[in-house]
Amino acid sequence: MNNKPLILVTNDDSIHAKGLHKLVEIVRQYGEVVVIASEQIMSGMSHAVTIKVPLMPRLSKKEEGYTEYITNGTPVDNVKIGRHRLLNRKPDLIVSGINHGSNAAINIVYSGTMAAAMEGAIEGIPAIGFSLDDFDSEADFSHVSPYIQTIVKKVLREGLPEGVCLNVNFPKKSSEPLKGIKTVRQAKARWVEEFELRTDPYGRQYYWMGGVFENGDPRHDTDEKAMADNYVAVVPVKIDFTADQYLDKLKF
Amino acid sequence: MNNKPLILVTNDDSIHAKGLHKLVEIVRQYGEVVVIASEQIMSGMSHAVTIKVPLMPRLSKKEEGYTEYITNGTPVDNVKIGRHRLLNRKPDLIVSGINHGSNAAINIVYSGTMAAAMEGAIEGIPAIGFSLDDFDSEADFSHVSPYIQTIVKKVLREGLPEGVCLNVNFPKKSSEPLKGIKTVRQAKARWVEEFELRTDPYGRQYYWMGGVFENGDPRHDTDEKAMADNYVAVVPVKIDFTADQYLDKLKF
Numbered sequence: 138m139n140n141k142p143l144i145l146v147t148n149d150d151s152i153h154a155k156g157l158h159k160l161v162e163i164v165r166q167y168g169e170v171v172v173i174a175s176e177q178i179m180s181g182m183s184h185a186v187t188i189k190v191p192l193m194p195r196l197s198k199k200e201e202g203y204t205e206y207i208t209n210g211t212p213v214d215n216v217k218i219g220r221h222r223l224l225n226r227k228p229d230l231i232v233s234g235i236n237h238g239s240n241a242a243i244n245i246v247y248s249g250t251m252a253a254a255m256e257g258a259i260e261g262i263p264a265i266g267f268s269l270d271d272f273d274s275e276a277d278f279s280h281v282s283p284y285i286q287t288i289v290k291k292v293l294r295e296g297l298p299e300g301v302c303l304n305v306n307f308p309k310k311s312s313e314p315l316k317g318i319k320t321v322r323q324a325k326a327r328w329v330e331e332f333e334l335r336t337d338p339y340g341r342q343y344y345w346m347g348g349v350f351e352n353g354d355p356r357h358d359t360d361e362k363a364m365a366d367n368y369v370a371v372v373p374v375k376i377d378f379t380a381d382q383y384l385d386k387l388k389f
Numbered sequence: 390m391n392n393k394p395l396i397l398v399t400n401d402d403s404i405h406a407k408g409l410h411k412l413v414e415i416v417r418q419y420g421e422v423v424v425i426a427s428e429q430i431m432s433g434m435s436h437a438v439t440i441k442v443p444l445m446p447r448l449s450k451k452e453e454g455y456t457e458y459i460t461n462g463t464p465v466d467n468v469k470i471g472r473h474r475l476l477n478r479k480p481d482l483i484v485s486g487i488n489h490g491s492n493a494a495i496n497i498v499y500s501g502t503m504a505a506a507m508e509g510a511i512e513g514i515p516a517i518g519f520s521l522d523d524f525d526s527e528a529d530f531s532h533v534s535p536y537i538q539t540i541v542k543k544v545l546r547e548g549l550p551e552g553v554c555l556n557v558n559f560p561k562k563s564s565e566p567l568k569g570i571k572t573v574r575q576a577k578a579r580w581v582e583e584f585e586l587r588t589d590p591y592g593r594q595y596y597w598m599g600g601v602f603e604n605g606d607p608r609h610d611t612d613e614k615a616m617a618d619n620y621v622a623v624v625p626v627k628i629d630f631t632a633d634q635y636l637d638k639l640k641f
Contacts, residue, residue, distance in 0.1 A: 178441065180440065181437060181438040181439070181440045182435075182437045183434075183435040183436035183437045183438075183465075183504070184435035184436065184498045184499055185433060185434045185435045185437040185499075186433040186435075186499055186598065187433070187598065188432065188433045188598060189430065191587070191595040191596055191597050192584070192595065192596045192597075192598065193593065193594070193595045193596075194596075213435075214598070217582050217584075217598065218584055218596060218598075220582070221582045221583070221584055222584045222586075222596060243511060243628070245630055246436045246507070246511075246628055246630075247436055247437075247438055252435070255498070255630075259495060259498075259579055260579075287641060288641065291641065298632070298635055300577070301632045301635060304630070317641075318641040320635075320636055320637075320639045320640065320641070321636070322629075322631040322633070322636060323629050323630055323631045325552070325629075327511055327512075330469050330472070330473045331473070332444070332469075332470055332473055332474045334474075335443070341445065342445075343443040343444065343445045344443055344444045344445075344446075344470060344474060345443050345444075346438065346439065346440060346444065346466070346469065346470075358636070371639065371641065372630070372631055373631065373632040373635040373636065373639050374630040374631070374632060375630060375631075375632035376495070376498055376630070377574075377575050377577075378497055378498075378507075378556070378575055378624070378626040378627060378628070379574040379575045379624055379625065379626070379627075380550070380553045380625040380626060380627035381574070383550055383553060383572075383625040384572055384573070384574060384610070384625065385572075387572045387623065387625050388572065389539060389540065389543065389569075389570040389572070389623065
């Protein structure tokens with residue numbers, strides 16, 4: 138009988154990402170860890186599920202307290218197949234990340250890392266997505282460990298409200314230490330896209346998507362503001378898109 | 390100078406889907422229509438964006454009041470590249486669908502069709518996703534036209550609140566006529582996944598994702614309940630995941 142918490146770890150930057158292995162290193166002290174991560178980079182895959190091809194997870198490592206699977210699926214596939222096939226019981230916690238790049242504000246909707254955490258909430262499993270505001274594949278994660286420990290310990294001890302997961306975003310490492318944790322709301326911000334037009338060697342036109350992030354939200358209780366002030370931003374996230382305030386107003 | 394509304398049409402069932410062409414047929418009477426749809430089926434792609442490969446839209450049809458592009462992107466890519474490259478001005482309306490299969494309840498989170506509508510809302514464009522609770526590629530759409538007309542005319546006339554789009558779901562065609570339109574909330578329902586295990590000709594194991602839809606929401610004002618009662622279900626949708634009720638309670 139094993140009484141240690143079972144912790145599922147995934148991400149969207151693939152099994153090869155530094156952020157994933159940093160997260161594993163931190164959470165191994167709290168329980169039995171199973172990693173189920175994609176072979177390929179799944180950034181920007183949002184809540185996509187694989188239905189056109191079958192999933193082929195393969196066991197890539199097994200040692201005391203640690204098991205690792207590599208898959209051809211998306212982050213959400215990884216949570217689903219973990220829950221329903223690869224794990225021998227419902228996990229006590231799902232942690233996703235540490236994402237290379239912020240998932241604050243509107244980024245949550247495009248993020249595979251956050252989708253995996255949300256899928257945990259849909260499945261009734263406490264889940265946390267961690268992201269660092271630094272896209273560098275060699276990003277410095279040294280300032281985040283104590284905060285991840287605090288948050289993981291609290292969630293393992295107390296759980297989360299039904300249907301709620303956490304979106305945790307860290308400012309990029311700087312010379313100033315982080316000031317603490319703030320519980321905040323998703324900022325209203327957006328990407329202003331730019332599509333760069335090129336011509337391929339056969340004369341066909343193609344576009345690369347790029348864009349500039351614009352935060353026009355003046356409120357002081359947002360994830361963007363907290364990060365700008367060098368706090369860790371924690372947003373409690375629910376998966377209900379209903380715009381309640383218009384239910385009574387919208388008549389046909 | 391053209392004063393007709395500019396209407397962007399997309400979906401996730403691809404350019405070949407019957408539901409898309411049904412929707413085009415309905416909305417052509419209200420404006421200049423531009424279709425930007427994927428060559429391949431993009432069901433279950435959620436809010437995924439294409440960042441690993443470039444986008445290669447190609448003009449596939451152009452006639453009076455109607456332009457059609459086929460792309461290698463996702464539904465959200467199609468809205469983005471339409472808005473920022475292919476259309477000569479901001480569209481007055483985005484309609485997505487008609488999806489073959491319901492996008493009520495939790496289905497909204499997996500749906501490429503609804504993600505396209507949500508991307509419209511993010512861009513500040515009135516947007517509506519239409520879905521029929523029938524997966525059949527030859528589904529009967531004959532009962533939905535008058536309701537789509539009513540909803541499209543109202544939205545073209547009045548717009549939608551900032552950041553809000555509509556998730557419109559139709560019951561499958563039956564011997565009973567539809568009873569009308571209800572404005573309702575997203576039901577709390579989920580898929581209980583089943584992964585079918587098979588072995589390929591080389592002895593490797595693989596899984597096909599399947600599942601059973603479970604609606605355990607007893608409330609009477611949900612999309613699932615409205616559809617069960619043979620109403621058209623309209624959910625006003627916002628893209629803010631913040632679980633407001635926990636902002637003050639969640640302390641670290």
